[in-house]
Amino acid sequence: MPELPEVETVRRGLEPAMSGVRIDRLEVRRPDLRFAFPDRFAERVSGRTIVGLGRRAKYLLADLDDGEVLVMHLGMSGSFRTERQDVADVPGHFHHARSKAAAHDHVVFHLSGGATVTYNDPRRFGYMLLVPRAELAEHAMFRDLGVEPVGNTLDAAYLEDAFRGRFTPLKAALLDQRIIAGLGNIYVCEALHRSGLSPRREAGTLSPARPRKVAGARATQLVTAIREVIAEAIEAGGSSLRDHIQADGSLGYFQHTFRVYDREGEPCPTPGCAGTVRRIVQSGRSTFYCPRCQR
DNA sequence: AGTAGAACCTGAGCGC
């Protein structure tokens, strides 16, 4: 489920409840998610204070006061929800009753002050790790990650370099976390549509044979589209947080309207384009695009 | 080396 904007939205939603807060007890309700939990996981996390909550690509990073980082990945179906039981008598404050455990509630953070944060993940493609802060950058999960899509390091010249000589389709190249870290199936489709580039085009065709000082127009368009799509989605996530979090305390899903994703058969939303959104399968995954305006 | 496909797991939606 979550791509970078969703993970960032989850981070922002959890931060007020978790940052600077002590974990009185970590409740681990099964032996594994995608991987087995770390040795003595519950014991090592219980009693720690969360110094700060960060994010890298699609990973959520909780800095603990003993120098370790609790690394959390939400896989396809992971989500968090926050609940607190100590605000019932605050006038005007929404009260989240402490609910019973739902199906697929795998990890519960019992926080000082009485709030809980629950990780739910039906498909269990998510996972949690404990990594010493100093070793994080060299950890197998992080060392090969590419640049963040919104940030100074992503620019057209970088993309041209990364794509040079590659025959793989643009769709696959953009999903490759070693080049840009954090994009997923939805936002790749959206960015390609906005930039007028076909998902089937060979990645190397965006790169001039030799590096140039001034990057080409197509790579520039693509970079602009990626940054816009991600920034807008994070903004939309922020809005949904403000509207939504108090109602049910759940984090991980928010409503979005996409221009092409999951819109097979609908008219292409590009102004003046009479095309129809088409669905194809590339390396086993759905791609939505307009064959008319995406070249 | 680089790329496609299967695998991991559960649930939702659809046609019959």
Next chain:
DNA sequence: TGCGCTCAGGTTCTAC
């Protein structure tokens, strides 16, 4: 109502 099939926002392992 129920069965069987396809599909799902991610990553990793295997096989050409």
